[in-house]
Amino acid sequence: MSRAADRLKVVLNHLDRSHGAVRASFTSAQNVSYHHPHALQYTFDTDVLTPEQRIAYEENGFILIRKLVSDEDIEKFRKEFERISKREVKVPGLLIMKDVSIAKSEFVEGEKAVTKLQDFQEDPELFRYCTLPQILNYVKCFTGPNIMAMHTMLINKPPDTGKKTSRHPMHQDLHYFPFRPADRIVCAWTAMEKVHRGNGCLVVLPGSHHGTLQEHDYPEWEGGVNKMYHGVRNYAPDHPRVHLEMEKGDTVFFHPLLIHGSGMNQTKGFRKAISCHYASSDCYYIDVNGTTQENISNEVKELAAKKYGADTVTFQDTWALRGRLVQGERTSM
Numbered sequence: 001m002s003r004a005a006d007r008l009k010v011v012l013n014h015l016d017r018s019h020g021a022v023r024a025s026f027t028s029a030q031n032v033s034y035h036h037p038h039a040l041q042y043t044f045d046t047d048v049l050t051p052e053q054r055i056a057y058e059e060n061g062f063i064l065i066r067k068l069v070s071d072e073d074i075e076k077f078r079k080e081f082e083r084i085s086k087r088e089v090k091v092p093g094l095l096i097m098k099d100v101s102i103a104k105s106e107f108v109e110g111e112k113a114v115t116k117l118q119d120f121q122e123d124p125e126l127f128r129y130c131t132l133p134q135i136l137n138y139v140k141c142f143t144g145p146n147i148m149a150m151h152t153m154l155i156n157k158p159p160d161t162g163k164k165t166s167r168h169p170m171h172q173d174l175h176y177f178p179f180r181p182a183d184r185i186v187c188a189w190t191a192m193e194k195v196h197r198g199n200g201c202l203v204v205l206p207g208s209h210h211g212t213l214q215e216h217d218y219p220e221w222e223g224g225v226n227k228m229y230h231g232v233r234n235y236a237p238d239h240p241r242v243h244l245e246m247e248k249g250d251t252v253f254f255h256p257l258l259i260h261g262s263g264m265n266q267t268k269g270f271r272k273a274i275s276c277h278y279a280s281s282d283c284y285y286i287d288v289n290g291t292t293q294e295n296i297s298n299e300v301k302e303l304a305a306k307k308y309g310a311d312t313v314t315f316q317d318t319w320a321l322r323g324r325l326v327q328g329e330r331t332s333m
């Protein structure tokens with residue numbers, strides 16, 4: 001038995017004692033090198049995460065890795081963001097989103113009007129983020145060796161206009177995904193500069209990934225809400241929260257059931273982050289009709305009909321079209 005496995009066993013035994021029972025069974029994440037029944041549901045043993053890190057992810061649903069992406073790479077992503085926002089390059093399939101409170105303003109243009117670039121999978125420079133070896137090295141701990149990049153975003157949270165529309169309501173990313181199992185999906189989110197409470201860092205509810213997918217809807221906010229920014233319907237504002245303050249290059253990996261959002265940007269600068277949602281290519285699509293995901297599915301289909309000019313595109317199709325293999329084999333997705 002390896003030393004790491006030995007240490008893991010010690011920590012797990014401790015957890016068993018302090019938590020009474022170990023969580024219910026799971027099938028695929030148990031290829032650890034010794035037998036410990038039904039212990040680790042969310043991670044694989046890959047010699048990348050320490051036993052402590054694995055346990056932290058199991059308990060909290062996220063793990064923060066400092067300085068994972070170099071300043072040089074981040075500067076390249078920033079330059080490419082500028083080129084795209086100034087319309088110097090046109091990227092197929094890419095969506096440029098503006099903040100709802102400035103969408104109709106004729107006085108704001110170029111990158112200052114951009115809240116989010118979505119679906120940059122056809123932009124080689126930005127997509128390089130999704131293929132960075134040091135990111136995939138962590139991703140495989142959650143997805144296993146066959147990895148698809150399913151969803152890409154560069155978020156440029158604007159200074160709030162006073163209407164609080166720069167907030168992102170508390171949500172679970174799985175609400176948007178018609179594929180499973182949830183435990184084989186992970187988001188990598190990298191700060192492109194210092195992010196803190198003042199400019200609207202991520203806010204997470206630790207351990208919320210142990211729950212199920214909640215109903216989501218537009219929150220009833222006076223100043224308006226951005227398109228598709230659904231929030232968990234019964235959001236309890238007094239639930240313990242953690243503000244993830246991060247330095248440039250720091251990267252958080254989090255579970256798609258983790259409830260998270262971000263506060264408003266009270267600074268004059270645009271708060272930038274780049275992210276990718278990965279899934280095991282062994283995941284499978286599900287039918288969301290009759291589930292809580294039906295509302296977002298209808299919105300996405302509507303948008304896809306406009307974007308691709310085809311009204312026969314299913315919610316699942318929109319994902320299969322965007323997904324890109326980044327490691328291993330494309331088996332099912």
Ligand SMILES: CCCCCCCCCC(=O)SCCNC(=O)CCNC(=O)[C@H](O)C(C)(C)COP(=O)(O)OP(=O)(O)OC[C@H]1O[C@@H](n2cnc3c(N)ncnc32)[C@H](O)[C@@H]1OP(=O)(O)O
Nearest residue numbers: 095096097098099100103104173176225226227228229300
């Ligand atoms: C796709 C699935 C995403 C999965 C995500 C997984 C987890 C991530 C969680 C999220 O991030 S959820 C939020 C994801 N958000 C989106 O995917 C939104 C995508 N963006 C868009 O759909 C477009 O940017 C949008 C349709 C809102 C506007 O694009 P256009 O190029 O058509 O904008 P245009 O400036 O021409 O404005 C057209 C209309 O949209 C309005 N508009 C523009 N930006 C808006 C905005 N941000 N919110 C609401 N309405 C908006 C604008 O006011 C105007 O209204 P009117 O028709 O009444 O004049």
Ligand SMILES: Nc1ncnc2c1ncn2[C@@H]1O[C@H](COP(=O)(O)OP(=O)(O)OP(=O)(O)O)[C@@H](O)[C@H]1O
Nearest residue numbers: 167168169170197203219231235260261262263264
């Ligand atoms: N009613 C609500 N429904 C869903 N999410 C909400 C609601 N109210 C706040 N949030 C979310 O809670 C998180 C924190 O938001 P907020 O803007 O209050 O920032 P903050 O970090 O708490 O700062 P401060 O406490 O200084 O106001 C954000 O994700 C925000 O979108």
Ligand SMILES: O=C(O)CCC(=O)C(=O)O
Nearest residue numbers: 155157168173261262273
């Ligand atoms: O960068 C942010 O503010 C959070 C974005 C987010 O959670 C999302 O787009 O799913």
Ligand SMILES: [Fe+2]
Nearest residue numbers: 171172173260
């Ligand atoms: Fe999210």
Ligand SMILES: [Mg+2]
Nearest residue numbers: 203237263264
């Ligand atoms: Mg607050």
